[in-house]
Amino acid sequence: xxxxxxxxxxxxxxxxxxxxxQTDQLRPELNKNYNRLLQDFSDNAxxxxxxxxxxxxxxxxxxxxxxxxxxxxxxxxxxxPLVRLTCPERFDSDFTVTNFCQTxxxxxxxxxxxxxxxxxxxSSSYKKIVECLLIGMSVxxxxxxxxxxxVGTERQIGRPITEPMTEVSVLGPQExxxxxxxxxxxxxxxxxxTKNLKINTLIIxxxxxxxxxxxxxxxxxxxxxxxxLKKRLQRIQIDGxxxxxxxxxxxxxxxxxxxxxxxxxxxxxxxxxSLLEGRVAIVVDxxxxxxxxxxxxxxxxxxxxxxxDPPIAxxxxxxxxxxxxxxxxxLPALYISFVTYHHExxxxxxxxxxxxxxxxxxxxxxxxAFIMEAVFEILREAGLRLPRVAGQAVSIVGALVIGEAxxxxxxxxxxxxxxxxxxxIASFVIPRYTLGFAIRILRFPLMLLASVFGLYGVILGxxxxxxxxxxxxxxGMPYLYPIAPSDASGLKDxxxxxxWWAMLHRPAIFLNADKRQRVAPNQRPKPPIKxxx
Amino acid sequence: xxxTMYLTIVLLLSSFLNGCWDRQELNQLSIVTAAAxxxxxxxxxxxxxxxxxxxxxxxxxxxxxxxxxxDGVWIALSxxxxxxxxxxxxxxxxxxTAYWGQNRxxxxxxxxxxxxxxxxxDMLTRYPELRLNTWILVAxxxxxxxxxxxxxxxxxxxxxxxxxxxxxxxxxxxxxxxLFQILRNSNSPAKEPxxxxxxxxxxxxxxxxxxxQQPTPSKGVExxxxxxxxxxxxxxxxDKEETLGAHWIIGDIERRxxxxxxxxxxxxxxxxxxxxxxFVADLTVEPHKITIFIETEGNIIENQGNREIExxxxxxxxxxxVEREIQRELNLAIEKSRAYQSDFFGFGRTIYRQDPSAxxxxxxxxxxxxxxxxxxxxxxxxxLRRAGMNRQFINx
Numbered sequence: 001x002x003x004x005x006x007x008x009x010x011x012x013x014x015x016x017x018x019x020x021x022q023t024d025q026l027r028p029e030l031n032k033n034y035n036r037l038l039q040d041f042s043d044n045a046x047x048x049x050x051x052x053x054x055x056x057x058x059x060x061x062x063x064x065x066x067x068x069x070x071x072x073x074x075x076x077x078x079x080x081p082l083v084r085l086t087c088p089e090r091f092d093s094d095f096t097v098t099n100f101c102q103t104x105x106x107x108x109x110x111x112x113x114x115x116x117x118x119x120x121x122x123s124s125s126y127k128k129i130v131e132c133l134l135i136g137m138s139v140x141x142x143x144x145x146x147x148x149x150x151v152g153t154e155r156q157i158g159r160p161i162t163e164p165m166t167e168v169s170v171l172g173p174q175e176x177x178x179x180x181x182x183x184x185x186x187x188x189x190x191x192x193x194t195k196n197l198k199i200n201t202l203i204i205x206x207x208x209x210x211x212x213x214x215x216x217x218x219x220x221x222x223x224x225x226x227x228x229l230k231k232r233l234q235r236i237q238i239d240g241x242x243x244x245x246x247x248x249x250x251x252x253x254x255x256x257x258x259x260x261x262x263x264x265x266x267x268x269x270x271x272x273x274s275l276l277e278g279r280v281a282i283v284v285d286x287x288x289x290x291x292x293x294x295x296x297x298x299x300x301x302x303x304x305x306x307x308x309d310p311p312i313a314x315x316x317x318x319x320x321x322x323x324x325x326x327x328x329x330x331l332p333a334l335y336i337s338f339v340t341y342h343h344e345x346x347x348x349x350x351x352x353x354x355x356x357x358x359x360x361x362x363x364x365x366x367x368x369a370f371i372m373e374a375v376f377e378i379l380r381e382a383g384l385r386l387p388r389v390a391g392q393a394v395s396i397v398g399a400l401v402i403g404e405a406x407x408x409x410x411x412x413x414x415x416x417x418x419x420x421x422x423x424x425i426a427s428f429v430i431p432r433y434t435l436g437f438a439i440r441i442l443r444f445p446l447m448l449l450a451s452v453f454g455l456y457g458v459i460l461g462x463x464x465x466x467x468x469x470x471x472x473x474x475x476g477m478p479y480l481y482p483i484a485p486s487d488a489s490g491l492k493d494x495x496x497x498x499x500w501w502a503m504l505h506r507p508a509i510f511l512n513a514d515k516r517q518r519v520a521p522n523q524r525p526k527p528p529i530k531x532x533x
Numbered sequence: 534x535x536x537t538m539y540l541t542i543v544l545l546l547s548s549f550l551n552g553c554w555d556r557q558e559l560n561q562l563s564i565v566t567a568a569a570x571x572x573x574x575x576x577x578x579x580x581x582x583x584x585x586x587x588x589x590x591x592x593x594x595x596x597x598x599x600x601x602x603x604d605g606v607w608i609a610l611s612x613x614x615x616x617x618x619x620x621x622x623x624x625x626x627x628x629x630t631a632y633w634g635q636n637r638x639x640x641x642x643x644x645x646x647x648x649x650x651x652x653x654x655d656m657l658t659r660y661p662e663l664r665l666n667t668w669i670l671v672a673x674x675x676x677x678x679x680x681x682x683x684x685x686x687x688x689x690x691x692x693x694x695x696x697x698x699x700x701x702x703x704x705x706x707x708x709x710x711x712l713f714q715i716l717r718n719s720n721s722p723a724k725e726p727x728x729x730x731x732x733x734x735x736x737x738x739x740x741x742x743x744x745x746q747q748p749t750p751s752k753g754v755e756x757x758x759x760x761x762x763x764x765x766x767x768x769x770x771x772d773k774e775e776t777l778g779a780h781w782i783i784g785d786i787e788r789r790x791x792x793x794x795x796x797x798x799x800x801x802x803x804x805x806x807x808x809x810x811x812f813v814a815d816l817t818v819e820p821h822k823i824t825i826f827i828e829t830e831g832n833i834i835e836n837q838g839n840r841e842i843e844x845x846x847x848x849x850x851x852x853x854x855v856e857r858e859i860q861r862e863l864n865l866a867i868e869k870s871r872a873y874q875s876d877f878f879g880f881g882r883t884i885y886r887q888d889p890s891a892x893x894x895x896x897x898x899x900x901x902x903x904x905x906x907x908x909x910x911x912x913x914x915x916x917l918r919r920a921g922m923n924r925q926f927i928n929x
Contacts, residue, residue, distance in 0.1 A: 339558070340556045340557060340558055340559075341555055341556065341557070343557070343559070343562065343564070343632060343634050343635060344634030344635060344662075344664065348566070348635050348637065348692075349692075351559075351564065351635055352564065352584050352586070352589075354559060355559045355560070355562075355564060355584065355586045356586040356589045358558070358559045358560050358586075359560055359586040359587055364556075364558055365558060365559075448548075449548070451556070452548045452549065453548070454555065454556075457548075
């Protein structure tokens with residue numbers, strides 16, 4: 001492992017050095033540029049070079065990468081106009097022989113009059129040209145010119161927009177982000193038709209040159225957060241960004257905390273809502289999950305649907321989720337502490353029935369609980385990874401092994417099965433998958449504490465978790481906002497969800513102080529006022 | 534970072550050093566649900582009713598548990614010169630440690646109670662596992678008989694007794710008393726506790742007769758009334774009627790039935806709801822006078838006679854009759870209080886509350902004062918409201 005890291009950093013270093021050595025400027029001689037490109041792209045079957053001689057004497061080189069650039073566009077917008085110029089009878093009248101040698105005007109001519117693609121820019125940097133080629137743009141280099149034309153012919157490769165997989169909702173928009181950066185941009189833009197929506201694209205990754213976009217709504221967002229975020233993004237030195245999760249690990253606060261401090265979402269509506277609350281979205285090309293920062297704890301028990309359900313229902317559901325979260329976290333620990341320490345806290349008939357069930361179990365409650373929880377986690381992991389056709393087999397074996405055979409063999413008690421089942425179901429109620437990890441993992445230390453200290457240990461562990469949560473920051477924002485520090489207007493959309501017309505302010509901490517108003521006041525629906533005549 | 538990590542690891546590991554000091558797995562415990570304390574030949578006899586989970590498990594076809602086989606309760610007897618010794622003795626014959634945290638009932642035998650309930654209470658309140666809301670009963674005769682009695686409706690005698698005390702209290706058959714209430718009484722001036730007295734009874738199963746079998750009565754439990762204590766010692770009993778009278782004065786009656794003779798001499802049942810009482814002490818007169826105001830209201834629930842009683846006049850007449858009947862019960866109870874010189878109504882407390890200095894003068898000779906001098910007056914107000922669901926007299 002260490003050795004690998006060493007070699008990686010060495011390659012990173014050498015690439016940096018190489019870049020510095022070579023001159024970045026294009027040469028006026030086409031051949032030299034051509035040779036340099038040929039040399040750099042040697043052994044690349046999908047790089048296409050095409051030479052034309054236009055106006056009898058000016059040599060032009062077209063270069064693009066097959067597949068990632070749109071061939072239709074390249075053909076219609078670049079190749080066809082250039083081929084026309086190779087025939088003398090099609091010369092434009094304003095083009096005179098005296099201008100022949102002024103290749104800069106050839107460049108301007110091509111850019112403004114000949115090529116029929118909108119997004120054309122010029123660049124004199126060799127590095128930039130290569131970068132552009134690799135994201136699917138076409139490059140036109142003109143002999144004698146120190147500048148080249150960069151034509152936007154990128155192809156949008158991606159699957160169609162589908163429904164969200166991990167953040168399912170019954171009501172509300174059903175669009176999820178896809179892997180394509182541009183589609184994702186357009187999904188956000190379609191919901192935020194404002195010039196204040198700013199989208200910046202960075203290139204991260206020494207080798208892979210992955211595109212990472214930052215989106216925010218100017219005026220609402222706290223500029224400090226954007227600045228901090230850009231700083232953290234620019235610091236990243238890696239060979240390639242495979243998914244937004246990679247970025248998350250580089251930019252998050254408290255890197256070893258198991259609680260997520262950067263939220264990942266695949267829902268377009270969630271992302272838009274977050275942008276309007278003054279958060280920053282990080283869109284990574286080839287990743288369907290958009291990062292939202294900063295994020296606080298309560299973001300993870302809210303579902304997108306909360307905002308489309310009736311407010312009372314949404315509030316109750318949030319409480320339900322919080323209860324489920326606690327069940328998933330501490331129920332096995334409570335079971336252990338009740339069965340091994342606090343027998344007096346269980347109602348008499350229940351204790352007797354648990355005692356009867358535990359009679360034939362040879363293990364202490366801790367071992368019993370660990371066996372069952374481990375079996376469940378194994379089954380869950382198996383269910384995730386295995387091919388779909390084998391799923392049924394696992395579920396049958398799981399149901400039989402856990403539900404039936406383990407009890408009948410006296411390995412575990414039926415009460416424990418109930419506890420595990422309840423824990424499992426409760427853990428699926430948590431609407432954010434990333435918080436689920438934290439709950440799943442923390443359950444085990446709590447069980448250990450319960451077996452050693454009883455209920456005292458459970459409370460101790462719970463306190464430790466709370467203290468940890470209270471100490472967490474996400475881009476400087478306290479993680480337990482709006483509970484700690486408490487904020488009355490923030491509480492309107494935390495555990496409770498007030499109606500939209502009452503949610504007057506944006507959460508205070510994310511944004512500019514003067515842009516707090518979200519909803520104009522006094523919009524509560526009322527019956528029309530009767531006028532007496 | 535590294536420092537905190539090491540610190541955390543060390544802290545976490547240290548948690549295993551104590552070796553789970555209080556850990557008691559359920560299958561290493563014997564759960565005591567009821568206990569009886571008797572005195573036999575100058576020695577305490579402790580009868581414990583212990584749950585036997587083994588008898589209740591049956592790994593049958595469905596893989597679950599059923600409570601079908603065997604006796605679910607083990608009755609263990611042990612002896613000792615102190616109660617704790619008897620409890621320790623128990624461990625010589627039990628494979629599991631006795632666990633008292635779920636104990637609901639402690640029955641004190643007559644013999645022990647006459648010597649002093651407080652000797653028992655002392656041990657019970659010192660013992661950390663026992664709950665303070667354990668119900669205390671006094672048995673007429675051997676307490677052991679109560680614990681070994683056969684439960685009729687519940688799984689165990691403990692559950693049966695708990696139900697008898699808690700759910701039937703509204704009918705004023707006994708007096709629900711928990712350990713903490715006795716403790717509280719012992720610390721407050723001039724109030725003796727009343728404790729439910731239970732006795733064994735033969736309970737006849739009714740449904741066996743038609744099968745031509747001789748019905749074998751099983752030994753059940755019945756509430757007798759109340760045990761009267763004086764300075765922590767059992768001095769006597771209140772029987773059924775006296776207990777009813779006592780409850781009017783205590784004022785915790787939820788429902789009662791009273792049976793009086795109607796205008797035509799035929800019995801009428803009247804249901805009374807919510808008896809409330811109020812003590813007023815008059816300390817200006819000598820001897821002091823305590824007036825007890827009792828208010829209740831009721832419905833006619835049964836009319837054996839053939840005369841219409843759904844009239845205002847007969848309601849008033851019936852009300853007076855009920856008042857007289859209640860007066861009779863009250864006097865029975867008050868007489869018992871005087872006879873036993875036990876202030877279980879808390880007359881002394883009323884005086885204390887009204888004028889602590891007056892109480893201090895009386896305190897030394899209070900028993901005699903209560904028995905001979907104190908004047909107790911009762912004012913009963915009964916309001917009959919309804920004639921049951923049927924408003925009309927059924928004319929034969």
